[in-house]
Amino acid sequence: MRPLLTALALAVGVLWWWAVLRLALAPAESGPVEGAVAVGGWGLGLLPVHSVPGPVRRRAAGATRASTLRRSGGGSGPS
Template identity: 55%
Template sequence: MVRRRVPLVTLALTAGGLVVGGLWWWAVLRLVLVPERSGLVEGAVAAGGWGLSLLPVHVTASAAAGGRTRVGRALEGMGGKRFTTASRRRRSDGESDPS
């Protein structure tokens, strides 16, 4: 059996995420099940968690013109291969294809 050690930072982040998620669920369930006894704190926690879910996490910083991102440079420094990146298709003229 292979034993792997989990870094302390990973454990702390996971535990923190579980605690914050548990607090959010507590606030939401309290607002739904007992609205007359829930207060400002529950509302703020529920609204804050909902607002975080709307963040566009798929957006990443673009590299400077002609430059590379820090991740790309780090991968190259570790001997990793550079992955291809999406780019806009360039057209010779501004019109669409008549097909």
């Protein structure tokens, strides 16, 4: 599986560089496909892939977020 992903990533990278170089060196002959590939690859480069959610913290058993406070003279109200 890993060699397949590596080959796919390499192919996408080569395709992007081909589109960028074609736009830079021969802009008159390049078309919308090269533009879309170049802009799409550049946009992917701006994604913050280093930003991932941190580990999930588990609360200890019996811990609660809120506690119920008891009123002093804790009898029931008039019926």
